[in-house]
Amino acid sequence: MIRAVPPKKPAAKIMKQSVSATSSRASTPPITPKKGNKKLASMTKLAKSTSQSGTATPPRGVVADQRQLDLSGMNLGSKEDVTNVVEEPPKVAIAKEKLIEEVKKTMEAETQKKGLNLVVIGHVDAGKSTLMGRLLYELGRMDEKTKVANERGSNKAGKASFAWAWGLDGTAEERERGITMDIAMQYLSTPHRHITILDAPGHKEFIPNMISGAAQADCALLVVDASTGEFEAGFDRAGQTREHLILVRSLGVTQVVVAINKLDQVSWDQVRYGDICDLLRAFLIQSGFQPSRTKFVPVSAMQGVNLLSRQGDDAKPLRFWYDGPTLVDLLDKLEPPSRDIVAPLRIPISNIFKGQSAGIAVIGRICGGIVQVGERLRALPGDESGIVKMIEVEDKSVEWAASGTACTLHLISIDPVQLSIGTVLCAPSELVSLAMTFTARIIVFDIQIPITPGATVELFHHSRDLPATVSKLISTLDKGSGKVVKSNPRVLSKGLSAEVQISLRTSSLSGSVSTVKSIPIEPFSVNKEMGRILLRRGGETIAAGVVLALVG
Numbered sequence: 004m005i006r007a008v009p010p011k012k013p014a015a016k017i018m019k020q021s022v023s024a025t026s027s028r029a030s031t032p033p034i035t036p037k038k039g040n041k042k043l044a045s046m047t048k049l050a051k052s053t054s055q056s057g058t059a060t061p062p063r064g065v066v067a068d069q070r071q072l073d074l075s076g077m078n079l080g081s082k083e084d085v086t087n088v089v090e091e092p093p094k095v096a097i098a099k100e101k102l103i104e105e106v107k108k109t110m111e112a113e114t115q116k117k118g119l120n121l122v123v124i125g126h127v128d129a130g131k132s133t134l135m136g137r138l139l140y141e142l143g144r145m146d147e148k149t150k151v152a153n154e155r156g157s158n159k160a161g162k163a164s165f166a167w168a169w170g171l172d173g174t175a176e177e178r179e180r181g182i183t184m185d186i187a188m189q190y191l192s193t194p195h196r197h198i199t200i201l202d203a204p205g206h207k208e209f210i211p212n213m214i215s216g217a218a219q220a221d222c223a224l225l226v227v228d229a230s231t232g233e234f235e236a237g238f239d240r241a242g243q244t245r246e247h248l249i250l251v252r253s254l255g256v257t258q259v260v261v262a263i264n265k266l267d268q269v270s271w272d273q274v275r276y277g278d279i280c281d282l283l284r285a286f287l288i289q290s291g292f293q294p295s296r297t298k299f300v301p302v303s304a305m306q307g308v309n310l311l312s313r314q315g316d317d318a319k320p321l322r323f324w325y326d327g328p329t330l331v332d333l334l335d336k337l338e339p340p341s342r343d344i345v346a347p348l349r350i351p352i353s354n355i356f357k358g359q360s361a362g363i364a365v366i367g368r369i370c371g372g373i374v375q376v377g378e379r380l381r382a383l384p385g386d387e388s389g390i391v392k393m394i395e396v397e398d399k400s401v402e403w404a405a406s407g408t409a410c411t412l413h414l415i416s417i418d419p420v421q422l423s424i425g426t427v428l429c430a431p432s433e434l435v436s437l438a439m440t441f442t443a444r445i446i447v448f449d450i451q452i453p454i455t456p457g458a459t460v461e462l463f464h465h466s467r468d469l470p471a472t473v474s475k476l477i478s479t480l481d482k483g484s485g486k487v488v489k490s491n492p493r494v495l496s497k498g499l500s501a502e503v504q505i506s507l508r509t510s511s512l513s514g515s516v517s518t519v520k521s522i523p524i525e526p527f528s529v530n531k532e533m534g535r536i537l538l539r540r541g542g543e544t545i546a547a548g549v550v551l552a553l554v555g
């Protein structure tokens with residue numbers, strides 16, 4: 004199904020006009036950096052600046068409740084400042100049942116471009132940001148002026164080879180270090196798809212940020228450096244090519260496009276391309292990806308070869324042996340996942356920033372249901388609620404947004420101090436459950452030290468990570484049937500499937516005290532996206548799994 008996003012218009016006309024209006028928006032040629040992009044850029048900067056100061060991306064073991072930390076750098080006013088809104092709060096324009104019908108119609112409209120969220124992953128320096136920067140340009144999302152400014156700026160900084168990456172890596176520190184540190188969000192439009200790009204950092208140090216991006220993704224674009232020695236480094240046990248693939252699969256991503264990049268560095272060697280594809284194909288199958296849902300494409304991000312076309316001299320050596328799809332052809336065929344629009348509304352917050360006018364703005368991907376302007380939302384944990392003043396999707400103001408959509412909500416009449424990364428917004432009549440202990444079915448990764456009862460771990464759930472304990476080892480399970488193989492095992496070693504109990508801890512590995520008492524979480528059987536978890540320890544992902552039941 005589709006991510007359905009209507010244009011902003013008088014609510015009464017929504018039902019009649021949405022299909023044509025939406026389709027015309029869908030075919031609108033995008034493009035130059037807009038006002039909204041500036042806002043997004045500053046928001047991204049905010050996330051990055053907090054990450055530089057060690058707050059948004061806590062070093063391993065640091066308490067991950069970001070509530071105070073996130074808000075401290077934002078100069079947010081008190082509740083009075085935020086809630087003292089003179090203007091009338093907006094009203095809900097359309098009844099829920101009618102809205103569901105409206106959304107269904109829009110989603111079924113054949114002319115509607117299908118939307119999806121794509122996380123760009125791969126080993127450090129594989130060329131992810133360069134590829135995305137070049138693609139933005141080729142598809143008309145980056146204008147000539149910005150391109151020239153990035154070329155001049157990077158040249159002046161002695162980093163000419165990063166000119167394309169500067170289109171995504173926006174902060175001074177990222178540009179200085181020549182690496183991506185936090186997720187950068189951009190939008191691309193192919194003939195049949197609206198794609199929200201989440202450019203993830205490749206450096207091991209920033210894996211938590213990468214997980215935050217992967218948790219919001221439907222599909223992944225894996226970028227691999229084909230240069231001699233570089234592919235091998237990334238594919239090594241300690242490399243991020245493997246780790247990123249395992250992580251995205253664990254978080255529910257089933258479709259991957261693999262871009263074998265920098266082929267210009269190996270003279271477009273067809274044998275090298277084939278060897279890399281063979282190795283990756285075997286690893287993808289081993290990691291649980293279906294061969295029919297993994298596609299490979301040879302490219303050079305730097306030269307812009309085989310992104311949109313294979314024209315020009317640079318592409319000549321590739322034309323000798325390749326006549327398959329381009330990268331854009333493959334992106335255009337990615338299958339959007341089904342969206343559960345009738346499910347209870349769930350919006351886990353992945354970022355918070357001060358709104359342009361009154362109120363606070365939060366970013367999140369809708370994991371079920373529909374949200375509309377004027378709706379009152381409850382924020383959990385806590386007892387706060389607020390009103391949706393505005394919804395933005397792809398920098399455009401819309402009346403509603405449905406499950407699967409990454410959106411920015413501007414909230415009023417809410418105390419921002421009660422919000423944090425990981426807070427879940429939902430309808431007051433259908434609250435998300437809270438728990439500090441739950442059981443989960445996990446798969447243990449390739450770990451050296453087995454998991455024992457009471458093992459301290461970092462629990463990753465959506466964009467949040469928290470100190471936790473594997474409080475009980477309940478049973479080991481048969482991977483295929485799920486039947487109990489052994490009850491109360493003493494340890495869990497690599498490759499095992501097991502049922503465990505996980506409890507939040509009130510202190511982190513570093514000894515600081517967490518204020519988190521319970522988190523909004525749901526069994527996988529209730530809401531898939533709310534029920535996925537990852538466990539990390541010592542900077543390594545040790546297990547992934549799904550929530551079975553909440554204990555307390």
Ligand SMILES: Nc1nc2c(ncn2[C@@H]2O[C@H](COP(=O)(O)OP(=O)(O)OP(=O)(O)O)[C@@H](O)[C@H]2O)c(=O)[nH]1
Pocket residue numbers: 125126127128129130131132133134164165168181182183184203204205206264265266267268302303304305306
């Ligand atoms: N020759 C060649 N160099 C490339 C190509 N793509 C990227 N590079 C270079 O590889 C280096 C790293 O590129 P980035 O785009 O920053 O890599 P990245 O994967 O985004 O890096 P992180 O996000 O920090 O992991 C830069 O110097 C690029 O110019 C390519 O197709 N050919």
